[in-house]
Amino acid sequence: MPRRPSTTLTEAELRVMQVLWKQGPSTVAEVVERLAPEVPLAYTTVLTTLRILEEKGHIDHTKQGRAHRYHTLLDRGEARRSALRFMLDRFFDNSPSLMMVKLMEEGDLDLEEIRRLREALARDEEPKVKGS
Amino acid sequence: MPRRPSTTLTEAELRVMQVLWKQGPSTVAEVVERLAPEVPLAYTTVLTTLRILEEKGHIDHTKQGRAHRYHTLLDRGEARRSALRFMLDRFFDNSPSLMMVKLMEEGDLDLEEIRRLREALARDEEPKVKGS
DNA sequence: CTATACTTACTAATGAATCAGTAATAAAAG
DNA sequence: CTTTTATTACTGATTCATTAGTAAGTATAG
Known part of the structure; x- marks a missing residue:
């Protein structure tokens, strides 16, 4: 099997999706260029x-001169959510707070970010209170 | 190419690593059993x-009756860190705080966890001050 | 000691994913 | 209109990852 x-x-x-998300609708040449330093x-x-991404329905394209300009259809927020769920399941025993702690340890946050x-x-703590 | x-x-x-991390050193049968409901x-x-994991040096085994009992060598903390780094790069523009915010939106933390x-x-904010 | 049951070691099959070349096409330049 | 050039469409090669079967080995039970 x-x-x-x-x-x-x-x-x-x-x-490739990452490039489209970061720099917006792009042509093949633009994607290649962006990827080149990291992965030629x-x-x-x-x-x-x-x-393939287009076949799968994740992106779209419009004509631009003789080239195609590709647009994302797959929402980045949705991709983020499913990635987070995967990470939580595989690495953090489905504990968001554990993951938060590890994130704090890993990425040194500057003071502004901490604030x-x-x-x-604090905002998260509020909406729990119903009514009055 | x-x-x-x-x-x-x-x-x-x-x-498989996930199972070994979660339930400790296990035999083949034990891993299969744990995985069965999800993936038979x-x-x-x-x-x-x-x-394969053993060839790659990620695990080890000791004899147990006629079976082998497998132990992890790859540290889970290390795996977590590299997974987080990958996620940060691919989905969160290398911004830990952005990832944390999205995580807060997604995984509902209970009040105790928030506290x-x-x-x-708050502790993270302190150590920045050198001396006195 | 022999038979049985379980486990490992070895091998193979297969499609998925990735990479890239060649041919066809369409726009742009002359 | 013709030539040149950029771009796409199609096709193929390669190997990786995953899956599992068969044979050999080893402990356990009778």
Whole structure:
């Protein structure tokens, strides 16, 4: 029996989606250029990945001169949520607070970020109170 | 040109590591049993994955009767860190605080957890001051 | 000691994913 | 209109990852 086809974005697909999310609708050449320093890929390789993403319904394209300009359809927020759920399940025993703690340890937050997070946490504490 | 071999744990490998991390040193049968409800896999499939993990140096085994009992060598904390780094890069523009905010929105923290997190953040704010 | 049951070791099959080349196409330049 | 050039569409190669079967080995039970 073979492996099952992946339900989530594959590594190559994710790499490309990331570019589209970050720099907005892009042509093949623009994606290649952005990826080049990190992962040098042939023009047609990226083209193929974009075609697959389009087949899967994650992106779209419009004509732009003789080229195609690709737009994301898959919402980044949704992708983030499913990624977070995966991480919680696989690495943090489904404990959001444990994950929060580890994040705090990992990324050194500057004072401004800490202040904003404390405010966000304070806001989180409020809406729990119903009525009055 | 072929695909590059993956540097991180693959999906199947991660699934097995997760079991070993959660329930401690286990035999093949124990791993299969734990995985069964979620993903029914043949005994030998899990055995193969364990062999690969051992070849890669991520786990170890000791004899137990006629069976092998597998132990993790790869530290879970280290795996968590590299997973977090990957997530930060791919989904959260390398902003830990952004990731934390999204995590707060997603995983509902209970009041007790929020309180502890606020304390932890408060402590994080202090050590920045050098001397006196 | 022999038979039984369980476990491992080895091997193979298969499709998934990734990478890229060649041919066709369409726009742009002359 | 013709030539050049950029781009896409199609196709193929490669190997990785996953799955599991068969044979060999080893402990346990009778």
